[in-house]
Amino acid sequence: MSKVLTQKQLKVGVIGVGVVGSSVIATLEKNRDIITARAGVEIIIKKACVRDISKPRACPIPLTDDIDEIINDDEIDVVVELMGGRELPYHIAKATLSKGKAFVTANKAMLAYHRYELAKLARTPIGFEASVCGGIPIINALKVGLSANEILAIRGILNGTSNYILTKMTQDGWDFTQALKKAQELGYAEADPSLDINGLDAAHKLSILASIAYGIDVRPEDMLIEGIEHIAPEDIEFAKEFGYCIKLLGIAKKHDSSIELRVHPTMIDEEKLLADVDGVMNAVSVVGDCAGESVYYGAGAGGNATASSVISDLVAIARLYSQNHRQDQANPMLGFITEQSYAIIPKQDITSRYYLRILADDKHGVLEKIAATLSHNKISISTFLQKPSTLDSSSSQNCAKVLLATHTTSEFAIQNAITGLQSLEVVRQKPVIIRIEDE
């Protein structure tokens, strides 16, 4: 039977309150209003399960150390697994599904091995957006957005730690050991960083993406996997010299009736968008036969980014469960089920930095008049450039081009200044403005 929420709440149990679990709890609280408006119902964490319940913590949710207390709670609609590991989470998933509850997980290692068993069992929704590339909704893009396509190729920077190490080696000339040490100091790499640098973490994620692209139950051991441990500075130099950049890529390609899968350090053209993905960021390029190439870029890890994806799964489940006789609510047209109200900032109150191009007579005193007009409108100049004078073909007179960038000011001020400048006898035509966006 399809589930319909009887109350205006989706009740959630969370298993595992580490970095991600804490972010899920905090974000659901912080963004409660907007999440409720999008989900159509309130998403409530009823209870969370932790390993050590005696550990003091500032958690606003009732805690337990008994997993069954979450799974067997008839009020709980969705179980969110954020504990890590492989076999225990799989058993939790099965138990959750057998109770008719929905299941959400960020656990790529478990999914790399057990996703098809879960898909076969499921009569309720399973969400795992957070299992690949943290805050990038790549699962959803592949599953829904690109569903018309034969996926010809996937090429992804799927592991932030290894990408950080390769970035440091490339940009700062560090060697592997030095870069790994720094990654550990910054908390990007675990004390045992082997899964990150030997390619296995990326392989877990690639196996999940390959299932959505091709419907295949592939496991890491079926793939060609190499890590980045052996990359030396001279490899990076060679790559640079020939216009390449080295990235740890997960690659899946479709041939006629077979699929090629591999994870390894890869020399790619430095002009490609993936070559510009630096530090701990992730990105996935997908080539579809119909959509062409599309690229998805964002934070691949971290509590908040991962929580963003966990909660997006909860919102999708809430929308599906809250649709009663209105099928549009499973995917509300404009994303909100209840109304929002924001004011639109009046055009003249918008602020920006501005670039101005002013065509003026090439005689002394011109600059002073321009500066006075700007100053009169409380606009200050950050950068100034005067181009050599050229002959204005219409007037046969020499004219000067004054190019300048301002500090932040308002549309009101800049439009007044333009009017002021235009009325100067020495200014030949309406100045051109271009807004500068630099934050």
Next chain:
Amino acid sequence: MSKVLTQKQLKVGVIGVGVVGSSVIATLEKNRDIITARAGVEIIIKKACVRDISKPRACPIPLTDDIDEIINDDEIDVVVELMGGRELPYHIAKATLSKGKAFVTANKAMLAYHRYELAKLARTPIGFEASVCGGIPIINALKVGLSANEILAIRGILNGTSNYILTKMTQDGWDFTQALKKAQELGYAEADPSLDINGLDAAHKLSILASIAYGIDVRPEDMLIEGIEHIAPEDIEFAKEFGYCIKLLGIAKKHDSSIELRVHPTMIDEEKLLADVDGVMNAVSVVGDCAGESVYYGAGAGGNATASSVISDLVAIARLYSQNHRQDQANPMLGFITEQSYAIIPKQDITSRYYLRILADDKHGVLEKIAATLSHNKISISTFLQKPSTLDSSSSQNCAKVLLATHTTSEFAIQNAITGLQSLEVVRQKPVIIRIEDE
């Protein structure tokens, strides 16, 4: 009442068979098997409506020139509107919804004005992924993938024609008129290109994105809009000199309780990912309070890319309608409802170009032996570099680093070559390989 498909088919009527409509028809045919496996039911175009039915065309679908014949057909589950215009498509949408049918459109101009009226009317799904950025599933990313976030900012290259013009001006030093002429020759710009270059097309799209991000009913006239007509080569030069790149951006930003909206040519840091989006490509950067920045890149226009998004909406509707008592089928866990079978290419059959780093004795004849080993394995060298000899600390002997790139060969061949190289007396350690991906 919720709709459940009684047959294993979703029946579609298409209004408008131009470039996009033809691609929708062709892609549904070409990718029928995989789309059916993902949708759970077959998506059938029952009838299409064209303006001039007497025009000879190779369309495999029954045609009519009477819109009502589509809307009033009780067998049709979804109406797809691809005709363009504003008020007539709006009336078609209303009539479609009032008949209890789902509605799919690529019409940004109509949605820029009428999306809230449609959202209020709808009791059935409305899909419009194709209305913003063609083949990039940005609607879905914002509506589903980022639903946990307060959206702090959206910055998008939303119009391919204007981006092509600015790219040509930046990369080739062309002036605006020259670049526009070329865009028209290539079919990127319409005979009347005004909507593309004056910012209004981008404003239509931004108004749609702003609704999903903020729930606001904003129209183009509420926005600050400027086009690219006034950009001159000296503006591009100034930008370059100060590390900027000029792009036509649609920008939405959240302030405390108000939203700022604008479309204009913008100077952005040339290090930003958006600065690398060239030609007719589109990209959208979204900053969420939880996910951080994510960027979505792809083809913004063209029949196939737009068809990809239109069909993705049809697949989503089919999944929703085909779920009967299994709510997981509205969003099948791994994207497929029926099974797929592909072989996995054995690791040793994978082909690639390879980079090799070989540490060898620095004496004559070494290179010959390396070359012979590669040649014996039918591997040919494309690039070769020998590094100056250095002292090997372990052996206190001089050693040479040989770096080379091969032409395409197989894993089988390269692994055999590695074994062969390693067994050479002059080779000091196992050679390091890095695969080269350049297509």
